[in-house]
Amino acid sequence: MLSAVIRLKNVGLVLDGQLILENIQLEIFPKQICTIVGPNGAGKTSLVKVLLGLLPPTSGVLERDSSLRLGYVPQKWVPNAHMPMTVARFLRFGSAKVTESAMHGALEEVKADYLYHQAMHRLSGGELQRVLLARVILQSPDVLVLDEPLAGVDVLGQEEIYQLIKHIRDRTQCAIVLVSHDLHFVMASTDTVICLNRHICCSGHPQVVHLDPAFQKLFPNEKLGEVAIYQHAHDHHHSLDGHTRHADHPH
Amino acid sequence: MPITLTDIVFLWPALVAGLLLSLMMGPLGSIVLWRRMTFLGDALGHSSVLGLAIGTLLQFSLGWSVFITCCVVLLLLPFFERFKQTNDALLGVMSHSFLAFGFVLIYWFQPRQNIENFLFGDMLNIVPVDVVKVGGIVFLGAILLYYFWQAWVLMSVHPELAKAEKLATAKSEIVFNLFLAMIVAVSIQFLGVLLISALLVIPAATARLIATTPEEMAWRSAGLGAIAVMLGLFVALRFDLPLAPALVAVMGTQFILVSSAHFLSIKMR
Numbered sequence: 001m002l003s004a005v006i007r008l009k010n011v012g013l014v015l016d017g018q019l020i021l022e023n024i025q026l027e028i029f030p031k032q033i034c035t036i037v038g039p040n041g042a043g044k045t046s047l048v049k050v051l052l053g054l055l056p057p058t059s060g061v062l063e064r065d066s067s068l069r070l071g072y073v074p075q076k077w078v079p080n081a082h083m084p085m086t087v088a089r090f091l092r093f094g095s096a097k098v099t100e101s102a103m104h105g106a107l108e109e110v111k112a113d114y115l116y117h118q119a120m121h122r123l124s125g126g127e128l129q130r131v132l133l134a135r136v137i138l139q140s141p142d143v144l145v146l147d148e149p150l151a152g153v154d155v156l157g158q159e160e161i162y163q164l165i166k167h168i169r170d171r172t173q174c175a176i177v178l179v180s181h182d183l184h185f186v187m188a189s190t191d192t193v194i195c196l197n198r199h200i201c202c203s204g205h206p207q208v209v210h211l212d213p214a215f216q217k218l219f220p221n222e223k224l225g226e227v228a229i230y231q232h233a234h235d236h237h238h239s240l241d242g243h244t245r246h247a248d249h250p251h
Numbered sequence: 252m253p254i255t256l257t258d259i260v261f262l263w264p265a266l267v268a269g270l271l272l273s274l275m276m277g278p279l280g281s282i283v284l285w286r287r288m289t290f291l292g293d294a295l296g297h298s299s300v301l302g303l304a305i306g307t308l309l310q311f312s313l314g315w316s317v318f319i320t321c322c323v324v325l326l327l328l329p330f331f332e333r334f335k336q337t338n339d340a341l342l343g344v345m346s347h348s349f350l351a352f353g354f355v356l357i358y359w360f361q362p363r364q365n366i367e368n369f370l371f372g373d374m375l376n377i378v379p380v381d382v383v384k385v386g387g388i389v390f391l392g393a394i395l396l397y398y399f400w401q402a403w404v405l406m407s408v409h410p411e412l413a414k415a416e417k418l419a420t421a422k423s424e425i426v427f428n429l430f431l432a433m434i435v436a437v438s439i440q441f442l443g444v445l446l447i448s449a450l451l452v453i454p455a456a457t458a459r460l461i462a463t464t465p466e467e468m469a470w471r472s473a474g475l476g477a478i479a480v481m482l483g484l485f486v487a488l489r490f491d492l493p494l495a496p497a498l499v500a501v502m503g504t505q506f507i508l509v510s511s512a513h514f515l516s517i518k519m520r
Binding site for chain 2: 049052053054069070071072074077079080082083084085086089090093094119139141145
């Protein structure tokens with residue numbers, strides 16, 4: 001296996017006197033998809049910001065090559081309506097020399113070429129995600145971080161966004177870090193699932209649910225090719241005061 | 252009163268300085284709007300009174316003392332954020348207290364100082380040396396705009412995206428603040444405390460209605476500002492009005508006309 005491009009060793013994060021993350025060990029490998037799941041307030045976005053270098057860890061180390069190119073698709077972004085911005089102009093950010101045909105090509109790959117002249121603040125949630133992904137295709141980063149890319153996308157579009165993410169991984173060979181608040185259903189192509197609740201509760205490989213004959217019998221017409229189920233293996237409880245207790249039986 | 256050749260000879264420094272400043276205010280004002288920093292423009296303008304007062308009392312360069320005051324305001328902002336105040340509240344507090352401190356200082360030590368020039372500026376007394384000074388600052392500003400424009404625009408689009416992708420850094424943020432302080436300092440003596448943020452905000456707000464990209468907005472805002480400077484000078488001279496209010500009144504009219512046309516074109520569609 002190739003060596004990790006980002007490595008977190010014993011990382012802890014305290015913001016405004018509040019413990020947000022503790023004892024995080026995490027390695028991001030090239031071409032692999034890592035999905036971070038966890039309840040609200042688990043520190044998923046903070047972890048992503050540490051990975052991106054936006055928040056310096058309070059303790060522990062972040063190892064990252066300084067030449068590493070990062071792509072970021074932020075969570076719940078609403079484009080600023082005070083700023084006139086067409087999709088074409090937006091795609092040119094960070095890659096000034098990009099040609100018009102390359103931009104059309106990238107938009108076609110995400111099936112959004114019809115948005116070329118559209119104003120950014122008029123896009124729907126799903127259209128915005130496509131445009132952000134088209135920009136990622138043009139940038140071709142080494143690591144792509146997507147913070148809840150399915151938020152604001154309707155159910156039919158979600159499967160397609162997953163397919164696009166997989167397509168980007170296959171095409172640009174980048175590592176992908178994906179944040180999701182859904183604890184049980186993750187992207188099927190995920191290599192590692194990290195379950196986060198301030199610390200890493202458990203991690204592992206998801207089970208590809210749509211191949212399961214029992215599932216196919218139950219939902220013969222469901223198009224869930226890109227969704228897998230993740231079985232948690234926790235060995236501790238979280239009490240309401242934030243402390244963890246070791247459990248006798250994993251659940 | 253008809254305009255004569257003597258008037259034009261007398262007015263050219265004001266015209267050139269005004270045109271140069273309005274060109275700079277276009278892109279700068281656009282960024283101020285995008286980043287929802289209109290209160291900051293106000294706060295810098297108002298705090299300049301303190302700078303002008305200190306400069307006058309110490310017989311120190313007014314430009315530098317305003318620049319330093321503006322830098323102090325910009326430095327205090329992140330510091331005071333720790334006291335759980337919103338940016339708007341902090342800017343309101345600073346803007347009005349610095350204005351008051353400035354006036355108190357002036358009245359205390361030099362009760363006979365004419366403060367009207369502080370409020371409305373003194374554009375007609377611009378001399379050729381001032382034009383050279385303004386030209387130098389605008390030239391420096393143009394270089395900064397060339398190098399930092401992409402970073403500043405992306406900072407306005409999404410600050411964290413810009414930082415994560417290393418397209419903007421803490422440096423580009425600091426340079427923007429210094430640039431803003433510099434333009435406020437150089438224009439405050441001509442435009443006055445009350446009207447300086449109008450020059451930043453109004454042409455940019457008008458340009459927003461007729462632009463589809465950030466660059467278009469910046470250029471059109473600069474163009475609208477330049478037209479307003481020329482019309483404002485003409486109106487002020489023709490009807491014997493104070494220049495700065497005439498200038499801002501022209502800009503206000505531009506906004507009303509463009510937004511009415513914009514509204515009608517949407518209705519007609």
